[in-house]
Amino acid sequence: MKKLLGFKRMAFLIMMTLAIFAGGCSLNKIEEPTDTVDATQNPFEKNKPQTTVLGSIGHGFxxxxxxxxxxxxxLEYNGGELKIEYxxxxxxxxxxxxxxxxxxxxxxxxxxxxSDSPxxxxxxLELKDDDKDTPFTFVFTPVTGKQGDTLQLSITSLYNPSFIPDMKATSSYGGYQTTLEAGRPLIFNQDAESVDFAPYSQQGGLNHVQLSTEPMTQELLDKHSIVETVDMDKLDKNVYGGLYMDGAMRQDHFQIQKSGTLHVTFKLFGHPGMRYRTTFYINHRALAAEDGVSFETELTKGNIAVIDADIDLEKLEDFSTFxxxxxxINANDFPDDVVVLMKTPSLLLYR
Incomplete structure (x- = not known):
């Protein structure tokens, strides 16, 4: 985690790098693939350990x-659409x-x-050549920002987003769809222009969204004590999260019905005082509720921040990545701590 933060801070100076390994990822070095891997196969299937380096990625401003x-x-925003060369x-x-x-x-x-890009x-992106710089431009009108604000801009890659298990040859995303983040402050010299972003999200994707807190339990700490023991002392500096489907924590796949609703719960806990904004995605498209797309929570000592919502199953495809x-959003308040973007493991919702 500390290595990731190091790259986050150095993103202004060097290209960020990520070496992707079966069963995990490292930010230490770039290595070439040692053999050819079929991108339609899942090399991370449980009980099939591999040591082959599958690829590498780096990106930056x-x-x-x-x-x-x-x-x-x-960066500076002066009205209209912001263009970022990347x-x-x-x-x-x-x-x-x-x-x-x-x-x-x-x-x-x-x-x-x-200009005609949606x-x-x-x-x-499907890059053609290995280890070749591919320049492009991000173009957007910021979703938020007032004149005089300095807000953090995060650009985060997702590795192999096209992969989806078929529940025959594969049933897990494994090490695919991990993230790598670069960041930079954005100064607003004028207010962000008002734009209706509703058409770009999945409207009505989330219903009955509720934000709440509940007391920390030893059972939850035990569930997260996999690589190392997680206790109350660890929560003073670290942040943990988990995704629950109909009350059960899930990380690989979950079978759904053709109709009705699916109750989802996201729990975030740890570092007191940290504030996060959380977004739910289906097939890489943000799910929208009446109150918006991203939901803010603040972590407090001894408590769990909880976001509950219902998903309309009739709006889902037979195989969906969730x-x-x-x-x-306030990492600068804790400059000596490791504070990074968090993504849950991709979960297959299938019929």
């Missing part, structure tokens, strides 16, 4: 402006990549390059 001390200056380099299966944008933790729809919450992304 280009044409950055520097101050007199050589530090990268913030570049990505990848190899192996990482050449299939998608990007999220968040402004102050709020999910941001955007266009790519051409506004989407995620655009998918996950939740939580973005910290």
């Amino acid at each position: 280009i044409n950055r402006q520097l101050d007199v001390n050589g530090r990268v200056l913030p 570049s990505v380099r990848a190899s192996g299966t990482a050449k299939n990549v998608g990007f999220f944008i968040f402004v102050d933790g709020k999910a941001q729809p955007y266009k790519l390059d051409e 506004y989407l919450y995620m655009h998918l 996950y939740v992304v939580s973005v910290p």
